[in-house]
Amino acid sequence: GQNIDQPTEMTATEGAIVQINCTYQTSGFNGLFWYQQHAGEAPTFLSYNVLDGLEEKGRFSSFLSRSKGYSYLLLKELQMKDSASYLCAVRDRDDKIIFGKGTRLHILP
Amino acid sequence: KAGVTQTPRYLIKTRGQQVTLSCSPISGHRSVSWYQQTPGQGLQFLFEYFSETQRNKGNFPGRFSGRQFSNSRSEMNVSTLELGDSALYLCASSEGQGQNEQFFGPGTRLTVL
Numbered sequence: 001g002q003n004i005d006q007p008t009e010m011t012a013t014e015g016a017i018v019q020i021n022c023t024y025q026t027s028g029f030n031g032l033f034w035y036q037q038h039a040g041e042a043p044t045f046l047s048y049n050v051l052d053g054l055e056e057k058g059r060f061s062s063f064l065s066r067s068k069g070y071s072y073l074l075l076k077e078l079q080m081k082d083s084a085s086y087l088c089a090v091r092d093r094d095d096k097i098i099f100g101k102g103t104r105l106h107i108l109p
Numbered sequence: 110k111a112g113v114t115q116t117p118r119y120l121i122k123t124r125g126q127q128v129t130l131s132c133s134p135i136s137g138h139r140s141v142s143w144y145q146q147t148p149g150q151g152l153q154f155l156f157e158y159f160s161e162t163q164r165n166k167g168n169f170p171g172r173f174s175g176r177q178f179s180n181s182r183s184e185m186n187v188s189t190l191e192l193g194d195s196a197l198y199l200c201a202s203s204e205g206q207g208q209n210e211q212f213f214g215p216g217t218r219l220t221v222l
Contacts, residue, residue, distance in 0.1 A: 033209075042113075042213035048209040087151070095164065096165050097154055098154065099151055101150070102151055
């Protein structure tokens with residue numbers, strides 16, 4: 001079956017760095033996405049990885065290892081507005097996008 | 110450019126009824142995907158449409174159906190509603206099939222009593 005695992009909740013301090021991990025077992029692999037979702041709002045796209053390595057975009061970076069079925073999202077210089085759920089999603093061989101259940105990130109002042 | 114719009118935003122129905130939800134993608138986007146989001150299961154893929162054709166379907170019963178019109182607007186229908194269908198239904202659009210970035214609408218919150 002298709003499975004995407006990520007921690008349910010994490011807590012970090014304003015100004016710090018946090019890494020949110022995601023492991024996946026899917027029917028094929030055509031790319032991995034990270035989305036941010038604030039409470040009561042729609043998800044917004046953060047990053048896309050299809051090749052191994054690190055993609056950096058401002059304070060956010062995403063890493064992929066296809067051989068390990070593993071990704072992480074790295075958030076630097078945390079701000080209070082980063083308090084949100086972070087969703088890991090994989091596009092499988094049929095182009096279906098499978099989402100993990102999300103990691104709720106709490107930022108403490 | 111206007112974002113993805115979904116109507117209605119909130120809906121209350123009773124068991125056994127049927128419901129139709131509507132999604133208007135970003136202008137120029139031809140691909141529309143539908144998702145169900147619940148606290149327990151997270152975001153689950155329902156189906157994807159491109160150029161009026163269903164490209165993909167998730168693991169939902171036949172009570173869930175959808176369609177896409179020539180202007181790329183999409184509707185999804187749920188018949189014989191069950192309590193477990195209470196969820197946030199999200200629509201996402203992208204420029205073409207298999208595109209990397211999807212833009213989500215605000216969702217329709219369906220409550221089944």
